[in-house]
Amino acid sequence: MTTIENSFMLGLDSNFYLKDDFESPEKRTNVTWFYPKICGFQDALRTEQEKAEYFSFLDRQTHPQRTNILLYFHIPFCEAFCNFCACFKESSAKYQGEQRVRFVKAMVKEIERNARSAYFQGTKIKYVQFGGGTPSALDQESMATIIQAVHREFDLSEVDGISLEGSPLGLSTDGYIEMLKSLGITRISFGVQTLNEEIRRKLTIKATVEQVYQTAENIRKAGIRTFALDLMYNLAGQTDEILASDIHGICAELRPSFVQTYRFNQWEGTRLDKQIRAGKVSDVLPSGSIERVQYRQIKExxxxxxxxxxxLINFFTHLDETGPIGLDHACGGNGYRASYTLGIGPAAENYMGERSYRNHTNVDRWIKDVEDGIIPIEQGRICSEDEVENRVMVFFPVFGTVRKADVANLEKYRREINWMVDSGYAIETDEDITLTEVGRENAGNIAFLFYSDEEKARARRTMYLSLKNKRNPFHQDEMNIPRTPVFLQSKLATRPADSSTAPKAG
Structure with missing residues (x-):
């Protein structure tokens, strides 16, 4: 297997039972946010018969009441593209007029199809999240139509909250935040990333710092229950001094309910990766060493x-009473079959029962399939019971702790648990397993301890095929991909042709 030199692949290839290797500066990888992972090359559902058989459970069985449901809506539009973002998105300017109407009608139709299936009859939704893209890139009427359909079709009588990700560009529109509050939105979040004007320009962040401050003030004035701001670290050009200024601006001046921190991911083959490698962004480049230092700086x-x-591993607050935050449901609810995710919209990822699947990463294809009565997905897999059990331990580093009673077949992981405890990464009591501070710093690496051998092999192959076929490894789509990575060109030129083909773009 070709070795790809990035932290994700280094994590998979490392012998993590060697402590020096585990804590190597260049091998700190991201926590796992979705598991078991889906691959556009390995999990394609190509025929309507395959899709019908895959989704027959929706009308064949009812949802287990002991499992919470997170509704996730992917609104794939942005007013402007940030060059660091690997999420699936399209320009909101491209989907105006009739195209916008078709999208909204398709969203409502998908809400109705899922809600009216036998599986969801009598099911009470635990949390609702709107992400993207940038949901606030939708106009008020379109957003209101979708949210009203959610209230009408699903049982939200016991919902803990409804959150929406936005941007100062859309949220600053007159009456937008007030409209969201009137429709039951309880939390708004948006990405600040950095307050440094020069870095924002190089990351092609269109919203101004002034708009950031005004939007935060407008959210408070509207009476939204809580709001969260995103802070990135290990950005190109982001010195420790700049990071300190970012933290001060967010915590002392913007003062959100929550701060969400994200490490910078330099995805191979993207435009920003090309610019960084060519030295066109900054003399201070992202590195594993800087990332570890800045992670500690942020926590302190x-x-x-x-x-x-x-x-959570990246979720901090100053509040004594936070109420439910919702993000825990996206990572399985910290227990065996504790929470499932139903995703609606282009590129939304789903985990329902043993089924892990992704909707079309093409807006036009997604709309047309919905209009034609076809389930709009492009990849799906049925996970083994072994992988279902592993989800709890793969995700537990996100939470920092797990109750032993909530882990199915705990002794299956005895070697890994003992190694974490002996190495100082975790503490085990009669009731739970909890990461130490050094364990939290290495949370992403710890998640890899609980990947099955099959899942590690699939991840390696996904990375290789993504780069070979000029796709972004994040979703195996074309987000920000202009070229074959320079370091891979010579290897591909001498490698035998692979029988796998790229997912079809249209």
Missing amino acids: SLADYGYDKQL
């Missing part, structure tokens, strides 16, 4: 500003 500084409660 957030605590100094009162954000000393770490709810």
Whole structure:
């Protein structure tokens, strides 16, 4: 197998039972947010018969009441593209007029199809999340139509909250935030990333710093229950001093309910990766060493500003009473079959029962399939019971702790647990397993300890095929991909042709 030199692949290829290797600066990888993973090359559902058989469970069985449901809506539009973002998106300017109407009608139709299936009859939704893309890129009427359909079709009588990701560009529209509040939105989040004007320009972030401050103030004035801001670290050009200024601006001046921190991911083959490699972005380049230093800086500084409660691995608050935050449901609810995710919209990822699947990463194809009565997905797999059990331990580093009673077949992981405890990464009691501070710093690496051998092999192959076929490894789509990575060109030129083909773009 070809070795790809990035932290994700280094994590898969490392012998993590060697402590020095585990804590190597260049081998700190991201936590796992979706598992078991889907691959556009390995999990394609190509015929309507395959899709019908795959989804027959929706009308054949009812949802297990002990399992919470997160409704996730992917609104794939942005007013402008940030060059660091690998999420699936299209320009909102491209989908105006009749195209916008068709999209909204398709969203409503998909809401109705799922909600009216036998599987969801009598099911109470636990949390609702709108992500993207940028949901606030939709006009008020379109967004209201979709949210109203959710209230009408699903049982939200016991919902813990409804959150929406936005941008200062859309949220600053007169009456937009007030409209969201009137329709039951309880939390709004948006990405600040950095307050440094030069770095924002190089990341092609269109919203101004002034708009960031005004939007935060407008959210407070509207009476939204809570709001969260995103902060990135290890960005090109982001010195420790700039990061300190970012933290001060967010915590002392913007003062959100929650701060969500994200490490910069330099996806191979993307435009930004090309610019960084060519030295066109900054003399201070992202690195594993800087990332570890800045992770520690963020934790210490957030605590100094009162954000000393770490709810999830990247989720901090100054509040004593936070209420449900919803993000825990996206990572399985921290228990065996504790939470499923139903995703609606282009590129939305789903985990329902043993089924892990993804909707079309093509807006036009997704709309047409919905209009034609075809289930609009492009990949899906049925997971083994072994993988279903593994989800709890793969995700537990996101939470920082797990109750032993919530882990199916705990002794299956005895070697890994003992190694974590002996190495100082975790503490085990009679009731739970909890990461230490050094364990939290290496949370992404710890997740890899609980990947099955099959899942590791699939991840390696996904990375290789994505780069070979000029696709972004994140979703195996064409987001920000202009070229074959330079370091891979010579290897591909001498490698025998692979029988796998890329997912069809249309």
